[in-house]
Amino acid sequence: MEHEIKHHLTDDVLMGYAAGTLPEAFNLMVATHVSLCDTCRARAESFDALGGEVMAQTPGNDVAMDTDSFAATMSLIAGGAPDEIRMPRDAGSILPGPLQDYVGGGVDAVKWRSVGMGVKQAILPTSRDASARLLFIPAGAAMPDHGHKGTEMTMVLQGAFQDEDDYFARGDVEIADSDLHHTPVADIHEDCICLAVTDAPLEFQGLLPKIAQRFARI
Template sequence: MENNIKHHLTDDILIGYAAGTLPEAFNLMVAAHLSLCDTCRAQAESFDAVGGEILDTAPATDVMLEPGSFAATMALIAGGPVDEIRAPRVPDSILPGPLQDYVGGDLADVQWRGIGMGVKQAILPTSRDASARLLFIPAGAAMPDHGHKGTEMTMVLQGAFQDEDDYFARGDVEVADSDMHHTPVADIHEDCICLAVSDAPLEFQGLLPKIVQRFARI
């Protein structure tokens, strides 16, 4: 699929991805975006190269290992979990390859759960330090007005949405922090599907969104 991406990942996010310091959910977001965005992929590769150069030129240090360390490490590897067999990736899918791995297939395999007003979500299995979910928002529908206690990144996979800041289409990523308060509205022409990751709960003002938040884990 050809994409005209206008909203990219920040350098801080890409550096964290290269350094391996991001939560799993954020790594998933970055990997999914890089599979669609030539610009960010090239930038990420440059940060990888810088990290490799630092490792190559860093002064060597003598580290004494305990006797049997190597054997113990190999035993841990041998006794580790067996890699799960992943479903083959579907080319030209709405879901980028990294997302297909988490879903276990294509868009038809997503286990949606309704959360009200036609909006559906599917929470993806990631580590507890951040959450990842797919969101389905009917065309023209608005998400409740909300703020953020931490960082939330939202990438459009299908359709588009608009808020007080800008218009976001396929591949675009909106990065929201505690300073942002907005009301995303799906474009009227097509249902909007997004990947959203966050490291803290959202802040809703209305009573009904707060009630929904309890069981939807938003």
């Protein structure tokens, strides 16, 4: 039975995605979530349409065009899109399409690195203004207690986790800021795999997590 997504992206995030003002890592989060969530996908499309209408109605956007602009555009369309090398997507993977493009395939293609206590991560290549990583948390295991200097978004891809805020399963997104201090614990029934994006380092309390943080780049 498919899980009903209960924790969605905010309108501010979706509007930032439509306007192109989010860091690459956060764009990846939005693209991954809306590929599973009909509700947020519809809202994102409405913000796209709204942005287009605002641009069309804004004075000063009328630009003189060359007389052959239409013919040149049609010629480009007739020529087809440029060749693009893309990895084939695995329709049965727990990784939605946008994530598969970054990983280069499904979960089997993820280059995991251990960060201790059975937890693994794979840092994804994005711009430096924010980071994106896949996290593997064994069933029943807990992430270290931590707070946030900036914004952290975590989307569940497999399994589930629970913290002081709520319970999050596949497709759910938890948005954490400096007001949230929590200890996420993976549901005991299945290993948990998440996509996590951050725009600032996390704040760990314990000595060992602080030491590991330097090497894990969390």
